[in-house]
Amino acid sequence: MISRKMKTSLQFLVLFVTINRVESSCKDKCVALASYTIWDKSNITFVSQIFSTAIPEILSYNPQITNADIVSAGAKINVPFSCGCNDQGFLNHGFVYSVGSEDTYSVIAETYFSGLTNVDMLRRFNSYDDLNLKSGSQVNVVVNCSCGNSRVSKYYGLFTTYPIRRGENLSTIANDTTISESLLRGYNPGSNFLNKDLVFIPGRGIDLTITSDFSLVNIELFNIVCYIHR
Ligand SMILES: *[C@@H]1O[C@H](CO)[C@@H](O)[C@H](O)[C@H]1NC(C)=O
Numbered sequence: 001m002i003s004r005k006m007k008t009s010l011q012f013l014v015l016f017v018t019i020n021r022v023e024s025s026c027k028d029k030c031v032a033l034a035s036y037t038i039w040d041k042s043n044i045t046f047v048s049q050i051f052s053t054a055i056p057e058i059l060s061y062n063p064q065i066t067n068a069d070i071v072s073a074g075a076k077i078n079v080p081f082s083c084g085c086n087d088q089g090f091l092n093h094g095f096v097y098s099v100g101s102e103d104t105y106s107v108i109a110e111t112y113f114s115g116l117t118n119v120d121m122l123r124r125f126n127s128y129d130d131l132n133l134k135s136g137s138q139v140n141v142v143v144n145c146s147c148g149n150s151r152v153s154k155y156y157g158l159f160t161t162y163p164i165r166r167g168e169n170l171s172t173i174a175n176d177t178t179i180s181e182s183l184l185r186g187y188n189p190g191s192n193f194l195n196k197d198l199v200f201i202p203g204r205g206i207d208l209t210i211t212s213d214f215s216l217v218n219i220e221l222f223n224i225v226c227y228i229h230r
């Protein structure tokens with residue numbers, strides 16, 4: 001006969017495994033942001049077209065833009081998009097880009113989509129001959145995204161897909177975003193934060209000072225619970 005204590009442990013184990021399974025399967029859906037660098041000859045209208053998102057919707061995530069007609073090359077803007085699972089089991093959004101004359105996968109990924117995807121991804125999700133793209137072809141542009149991970153932190157709700165630009169690394173990104181290096185690592189396990197890598201940056205959570213207080217409170221509660229259980 002299974003002892004009562006062991007039965008409880010088993011129930012706990014089953015619960016634990018179930019929770020873990022739910023978290024690792026791809027079911028999430030959320031709004032995410034894409035960090036887009038404006039290049040010379042591009043403008044908000046162009047961004048609005050390739051992401052199929054209305055200009056006012058884009059502007060609502062970019063309070064720093066005071067005049068939508070004047071956004072200088074090199075400026076980074078946030079573009080909201082819906083993030084969900086695809087049949088390969090990871091979070092992304094599939095945009096469709098209509099090929100113009102002389103477009104190549106590399107121009108589409110690195111310039112038009114500002115490094116938010118790469119040539120490998122375009123090859124993986126399209127069957128065109130990438131050396132001979134025909135004008136008017138519809139290219140699937142898959143951009144990865146994140147809806148967070150409650151095992152890392154519960155206090156962030158909006159994640160930016162961020163292509164690491166030249167000269168940037170974990171410490172410059174941590175400094176620029178005021179998100180700690182350990183939190184950035186937590187949301188990007190396996191990333192070396194190298195130029196052109198895509199990383200997810202948490203944002204718009206609860207105010208940072210409050211967040212750290214909350215985690216402390218949580219750790220305290222956890223300690224108390226553990227103590228009582230002993
Ligand atoms: C916006 O950029 C597109 C793509 O480069 C260009 O065709 C269009 O003329 C630009 N519009 C304005 C108002 O600058």
Ligand SMILES: *[C@@H]1O[C@H](CO)[C@@H](O)[C@H](O)[C@H]1NC(C)=O
Nearest residue numbers: 090116117118121144197198
């Ligand atoms: C997007 O995510 C998939 C699945 O994790 C990965 O295989 C792919 O390399 C990622 N793409 C980029 C550009 O990081």
Ligand SMILES: *[C@@H]1O[C@H](CO)[C@@H](O)[C@H](O)[C@H]1NC(C)=O
Nearest residue numbers: 166167168169170171172173
């Ligand atoms: C990150 O980049 C900054 C500025 O480019 C540089 O000073 C620093 O040494 C780099 N850090 C690492 C760990 O590469």
Ligand SMILES: *[C@@H]1O[C@H](CO)[C@@H](O)[C@H](O)[C@H]1NC(C)=O
Nearest residue numbers: 171172173174175176177178
């Ligand atoms: C850190 O961020 C501040 C303010 O955003 C900036 O002025 C400074 O140059 C940054 N330092 C590094 C090493 O990136």
